[in-house]
Amino acid sequence: MDDEKLSNSLTKKCPSVNGENGNAKEIVDKHANKEVELKAKMSLVNGVTVIVGSIIGSGIFVSPTGVLKYTGSVNMALIVWIISGLFSMVGAYCYSELGTMIKKSGADYAYIMTTFGPFAAFIRLWIECMIVRPCSQAIVALTFSVYVMKPFFPDCQPPEDSARMLAVCCILVLTFINCYSVKWATSVQDVFTYAKLLALFIIIAVGAYLLIQGNVQYFTFEDTKTEVTSLALSFYSGLFAYNGWNYLNFIIEELKDPVKNLPRAIAISLILVTIVYLFTNIAFYTILSPQEVLGSEAVAVTFASKSFGPFAFAIPIFVALSTFGAVNGILLTSSRLFYAGACEGQMPEILTMIQIQRLTPAPAVLAISFLSMAYLCVSDIFALINYVGFATWLSIGAAVLCLPWLRYTQPNLVRPIKVPMFFPVIYLLATVFVTVVPMYASPKETGYGMLMILTSIPVYFVLIAWKNKPKAFQQTMGALNQKLQKLLMVVRPKSSQ
Numbered sequence: 385m386d387d388e389k390l391s392n393s394l395t396k397k398c399p400s401v402n403g404e405n406g407n408a409k410e411i412v413d414k415h416a417n418k419e420v421e422l423k424a425k426m427s428l429v430n431g432v433t434v435i436v437g438s439i440i441g442s443g444i445f446v447s448p449t450g451v452l453k454y455t456g457s458v459n460m461a462l463i464v465w466i467i468s469g470l471f472s473m474v475g476a477y478c479y480s481e482l483g484t485m486i487k488k489s490g491a492d493y494a495y496i497m498t499t500f501g502p503f504a505a506f507i508r509l510w511i512e513c514m515i516v517r518p519c520s521q522a523i524v525a526l527t528f529s530v531y532v533m534k535p536f537f538p539d540c541q542p543p544e545d546s547a548r549m550l551a552v553c554c555i556l557v558l559t560f561i562n563c564y565s566v567k568w569a570t571s572v573q574d575v576f577t578y579a580k581l582l583a584l585f586i587i588i589a590v591g592a593y594l595l596i597q598g599n600v601q602y603f604t605f606e607d608t609k610t611e612v613t614s615l616a617l618s619f620y621s622g623l624f625a626y627n628g629w630n631y632l633n634f635i636i637e638e639l640k641d642p643v644k645n646l647p648r649a650i651a652i653s654l655i656l657v658t659i660v661y662l663f664t665n666i667a668f669y670t671i672l673s674p675q676e677v678l679g680s681e682a683v684a685v686t687f688a689s690k691s692f693g694p695f696a697f698a699i700p701i702f703v704a705l706s707t708f709g710a711v712n713g714i715l716l717t718s719s720r721l722f723y724a725g726a727c728e729g730q731m732p733e734i735l736t737m738i739q740i741q742r743l744t745p746a747p748a749v750l751a752i753s754f755l756s757m758a759y760l761c762v763s764d765i766f767a768l769i770n771y772v773g774f775a776t777w778l779s780i781g782a783a784v785l786c787l788p789w790l791r792y793t794q795p796n797l798v799r800p801i802k803v804p805m806f807f808p809v810i811y812l813l814a815t816v817f818v819t820v821v822p823m824y825a826s827p828k829e830t831g832y833g834m835l836m837i838l839t840s841i842p843v844y845f846v847l848i849a850w851k852n853k854p855k856a857f858q859q860t861m862g863a864l865n866q867k868l869q870k871l872l873m874v875v876r877p878k879s880s881q
Contacts (some may be wrong), residue, residue, distance in 0.1 A: 386607050389636070389665065393396070419750065428648055431632050434649075436656060438713065439628040440660070443624050445462065448677060450532065453619045454617040455614070456608045457606055458603050464622045472654055472658075473629075473650070477803055479650070482495045482783070483805060484643050485635045491630055491633060491803070496786060498786070502728070502730065507844075511775045511776075512721055514840075515836050518752055518758070520713045521555065521711055522756045523624075524710045525554045525715065528551065528711065529547040531704045531707065532700070533546065534685045535685070548661060548760050554708060558708075560748055562716060562748050562749045569715070575709070583684070583850050586699070586702070587668075590692070602673055612690070620774075629650070629654060646732070672686060677789070682700070682701050684700070685700045722736075734747045735748045738874055739872060746874060774833040
């Protein structure tokens with residue numbers, strides 16, 4: 385049964401979709417064409433909000449503990465936060481050349497596809513779809529759970545099983561919202577973005593007041609760890625908080641005048657985020673000792689309980705709203721990546737399909753949700769950060785490698801922005817440091833991360849590179865695809881056919 389027949393059969397059940405009469409396939413085609421034919425209309429301000437909104441999630445509320453754990457002293461932790469911001473700026477600057485040279489949505493997946501071919505691109509796609517996105521979502525959902533439950537367990541850690549169950553509930557609620565209505569999902573994202581910024585500004589304002597009062601006793605280099613491996617692991621937590629600086633590149637086709645606005649948006653956003661992160665950490669340490677930070681899974685709650693008095697409940701609420709919105713953001717944006725991979729024939733076809741009643745990418749949303757809940761089997765947030773950190777920075781390093789490689793192999797490509805070679809070299813050396821060194825300090829987590837990456841190789845050769853599969857296999861997969869289409873009531877938009 386092809387999509388036209390499937391649409392006709394579904395239309396008998398659903399003759400009208402959202403008040404529109406006609407064949408369900410035609411309705412899906414119409415909405416799909418609107419999406420595909422969107423013209424560049426994002427301004428510089430829109431670009432800045434995309435990057436800032438993507439970066440600021442749960443990281444700033446979780447990572448202070450992880451950074452301090454591996455640096456040992458407050459001052460060294462603050463230096464790691466600054467260097468992490470600068471490191472992200474260098475990577476984003478390199479992406480500005482790649483984004484204006486290879487003007488395709490999909491960011492590093494598109495760059496690696498152009499430079500190194502489909503095999504390397506699939507590995508990047510596999511890392512992002514199977515590790516980075518679902519693992520990041522699991523981290524943020526767990527953070528949401530910890531902050532919601534912490535007021536009920538002020539003197540001890542919330543039960544792990546309860547935290548996992550609440551994280552599952554968070555993911556399921558947002559999965560329903562994203563499958564039910566794109567408008568609902570974007571509204572959730574807008575409201576909860578304001579909540580996270582308000583929470584940070586309140587913390588910074590209180591920290592500034594405490595700093596003026598002379599609370600500087602914890603700002604020392606005492607107990608600084610000098611082991612190279614520990615410092616490398618501290619960058620995993622620091623860089624995790626900056627994750628998302630490359631998200632504007634995923635939708636560069638919709639940005640006005642990208643040659644001018646992409647580097648400007650990157651510069652403004654990352655300078656702003658670095659300053660906010662630095663001041664937020666300074667605020668934490670004006671009243672919290674290193675021991676208190678290390679003993680807390682919810683640093684902002686501990687800070688609020690010591691500085692806000694009877695109003696301490698406000699900060700956990702704001703942080704919970706922030707992390708709830710961050711989970712929604714991952715669900716909302718991941719469908720673009722699944723769609724891009726499926727259009728290249730490197731992801732299951734079902735992931736490009738649209739729910740005919742709600743006109744939402746339900747299969748992609750469900751896929752990322754199920755994977756995220758699988759990662760919730762691990763309740764250690766910092767172990768999850770190590771998993772995602774290793775995979776993320778290894779794959780982004782591969783994307784930055786595209787820049788010097790294309791300079792050598794395709795020197796005649798039009799480069800509206802030409803980054804000095806010094807920047808990609810520095811970034812690649814730093815990437816080697818933050819990916820190779822932790823293998824010795826945290827071999828278990830990096831080993832799991834490497835195994836998850838290596839699983840992409842047999843998948844690629846069996847499901848993608850092998851074209852002449854047995855007829856029985858093709859019939860089975862076709863039947864499975866049709867069953868899923870009927871179950872989810874989805875069809876392909878015209879652009880993916």
